[in-house]
Amino acid sequence: MAGRNLAGPEADALDLGTVFRALADEHRRSVMTELAADRSDSERGCNSFDLPISKQTQTHHFRVLREAGLIDEIDYGNRKGVRLRRADIDKRFPGLLTLLGAESPGGTAPR
Amino acid sequence: MAGRNLAGPEADALDLGTVFRALADEHRRSVMTELAADRSDSERGCNSFDLPISKQTQTHHFRVLREAGLIDEIDYGNRKGVRLRRADIDKRFPGLLTLLGAESPGGTAPR
DNA sequence: CTTCAGGTACGACTTGAATCGTACCTCAAG
DNA sequence: CTTGAGGTACGATTCAAGTCGTACCTGAAG
Numbered sequence: 001m002a003g004r005n006l007a008g009p010e011a012d013a014l015d016l017g018t019v020f021r022a023l024a025d026e027h028r029r030s031v032m033t034e035l036a037a038d039r040s041d042s043e044r045g046c047n048s049f050d051l052p053i054s055k056q057t058q059t060h061h062f063r064v065l066r067e068a069g070l071i072d073e074i075d076y077g078n079r080k081g082v083r084l085r086r087a088d089i090d091k092r093f094p095g096l097l098t099l100l101g102a103e104s105p106g107g108t109a110p111r
Numbered sequence: 112m113a114g115r116n117l118a119g120p121e122a123d124a125l126d127l128g129t130v131f132r133a134l135a136d137e138h139r140r141s142v143m144t145e146l147a148a149d150r151s152d153s154e155r156g157c158n159s160f161d162l163p164i165s166k167q168t169q170t171h172h173f174r175v176l177r178e179a180g181l182i183d184e185i186d187y188g189n190r191k192g193v194r195l196r197r198a199d200i201d202k203r204f205p206g207l208l209t210l211l212g213a214e215s216p217g218g219t220a221p222r
Numbered sequence: 223c224t225t226c227a228g229g230t231a232c233g234a235c236t237t238g239a240a241t242c243g244t245a246c247c248t249c250a251a252g
Numbered sequence: 253c254t255t256g257a258g259g260t261a262c263g264a265t266t267c268a269a270g271t272c273g274t275a276c277c278t279g280a281a282g
Contacts, residue, residue: 102203
């Protein structure tokens with residue numbers, strides 16, 4: 001059950017336009033915000049995010065995030081895992097993940 | 112000749128989704144990158160950016176940037192000025208403008 | 223006054239993205 | 253084996269966004 005890692009771009013190949021386009025969508029941004037808030041960067045299941053959209057659309061969104069280089073997707077066959085590429089993002093675009101915490105105007109309430 | 116300032120959102124009202132959507136476009140991002148690179152934040156003419164698009168489309172892009180709260184537009188009647196809202200952006204989304212400098216892999220980052 | 227460059231308004235076109243329906247695949251548990 | 257949940261593939265639909273053509277406005281310079 002090793003689960004193979006689906007292909008994404010190298011850290012140096014991350015494109016700012018692609019990243020911004022990926023983060024422009026509410027659903028994808030909510031996923032990224034949740035991932036960024038968890039400092040342990042543990043792997044999460046794809047449906048552990050409460051997305052109010054069909055599973056086909058979820059597949060689409062996770063793929064966009066992966067192709068933007070923001071997450072890794074681990075394929076176990078009949079289920080899938082997701083992990084934030086924190087190190088690569090911090091290396092290429094330092095400060096981006098912190099920005100996601102500033103979502104609400106009033107408080108960057110650290111929970 | 113005073114030139115009146117066109118309306119944009121308050122600093123606290125800046126929305127991350129709107130901002131990311133604004134910065135997802137290549138042309139708008141190139142404008143913002145140029146503005147962010149100039150630390151004097153001086154006012155610039157609208158056609159001082161070498162955008163390879165028609166003037167109607169430029170009008171559209173500058174409006175999107177203004178409505179996202181990223182720039183001020185000063186209307187002089189028969190011409191227009193643009194100024195970066197650096198203070199408001201830094202207050203609401205610190206690090207965002209720095210991010211624009213990391214456009215090319217190896218750009219701002221001295222390695 | 224007229225001319226002209228800079229800019230806007232409105233509409234039309236086109237492309238891309240988000241969404242979902244249907245069908246199919248994969249694997250673990252019966 | 254069969255079943256069922258999680259996920260993918262493909263296509264269709266819908267909608268937002270980027271683009272430009274035409275027409276019009278504004279102010280400075282002739």
